[in-house]
Amino acid sequence: MTETPWRTVNVFHHEHDRTGLLLDAVRPFIARVAPSVQRVYFQPHWRRGPHVRIPIQASPEVFDEVVAPAVAGVLEPYLRAHPSTVVLDEGAAHAQHVRLAAQECERGLLTPWAPNNTVETEPHDRREHVLGSPAAADLLADYYVDTNDLVFDVLDWIRGGGSKMALAVDLFIAAANRFLPPVTYGYMSYRGHADAFLAKMPDGLRERFDGIYEANAETFRQRVVEITGAADHHEVVPFSALLDTLLRYRNQADGLIGTGELALDTDPNGEPEDWGSSWSAWSDRSPFHRALGSHRPAADQLGGWNTFKQYRVVLNWLYLAMNRIGIGELERNLICHVVSRAVEDVHGVTAMSRIEDLIGFVDSGGRL
Known part of the structure; x- marks a missing residue:
């Protein structure tokens, strides 16, 4: 047919x-x-x-x-x-x-x-060379179709005066806390994404990002406390139905991950590659990636952990939804950075300490 x-x-x-x-x-x-x-x-x-x-x-x-x-x-x-x-x-x-x-x-x-x-x-x-198969391309297309109306509702809200950046901050916090809890674990992907982006950009951008965080730090920290402390994040995060949709698609994506039909790591030719294997090209500018990438047993365990694979799908597809409301690469990584700093400030954690904990866990024989 x-x-x-x-x-x-x-x-x-x-x-x-x-x-x-x-x-x-x-x-x-x-x-x-x-x-x-x-x-x-x-x-x-x-x-x-x-x-x-x-x-x-x-x-x-x-x-x-x-x-x-x-x-x-x-x-x-x-x-x-x-x-x-x-x-x-x-x-x-x-x-x-x-x-x-x-x-x-x-x-x-x-x-x-x-x-x-x-x-x-x-x-x-349809980008099957990136997604891995026709089934994965179909699933992503269905996600886009299913979220058309919600995205238009968000755009209506933005045109009426709502802040797309504030909304994205809320959704990022809620997603980390919901899909890889607690938020002190889930936020690590945002830290990794922001640091990877900054490592590839000209000097000075991190200082600009830090300046934006510091000018609004109390607001960002308050959102971390309110969202992660809520009995039901739907009551404190606008348009959180998007996260419910992401849950459904995460569960469907899991089946394709298991069969190898949904690819998460491919080289420019569409061939599979190990998670983190390309970091060495720029990790000299990112202590986060240098530390994790230089300890292949820890990186391989994290990259191969199915829960983490599911979480990667959630974040990738959340980012796609944010792109539809006008949040591009620069803004998205700014949000990753300020959310990370807010979580670190509220909970007294650092990305490097989390990586050291993972490496110690793996070195002692632990398995994710």
Whole structure:
């Protein structure tokens, strides 16, 4: 049986804030086509210029009879009525895009950019070379589809004055405490992600991140105390239904992890690699990764621990949801950093002490 094909409608719109585009064009577009197609969702993207990518699984007939008219009737009129006037420097962005393409194993041309305020249709890359299998690609697509409405609700809330950064801080704290409790364990992934990012960035960024934390430290620490101390985090974290959705998909992903159909560690060619095996390229700038990466028994135990694998899926897919509300790589790693510092301040722990505890546990014969 031939699978229904995927294509993506790419809406190139160079404004940094695309909330209006998402709510007033992408949302009604999805509402119009969803009853007729198998799957449809959206995700912001950067390749060949900033745009909103709308992957659609539909037969060629449905694409021609339903999707194409919706492009002409919803998306293109919005671009004419609300054109992006931002002028971006394609050449200046190229080095960053080369880095992102390598980091994300993104295939396809980086240049030339598509013109601003245009719509293009192309075959959709389901990224099976990264995810590991068609089943994993299907599961991720289902997650995106299932969270369409919730993400649009969040965007409505943001347009009404809600802070996407404050929301993300709350969700990150709640996720760490719920999925790898207590928070003094779960937060370690945020510390690792932030430190890996900072190790690859120019000097001075950590100081900027620290300055933001220190200017708001009391608020961040208070959120750690309130969220982790709540009997039910749903009562103190807005839109925490996202975490319930992540729980369902974590449980489904676990089956694919067990069969090897969901890949968590692949090289740029899509081949499996050991967790942490690539850290040596930059770990001289991250004591966290240098300490853990240099003790392969501890790194291998942690990387092979099934509970940790499940947690990695939760965080990866939480980050994807945050990207949909406008939190990109820089903002996400800032949030990882401030949440980590808040947890460390509230509980009197450090990342290095946690790593030393793990190494001591493994050296004494312990197993996760």
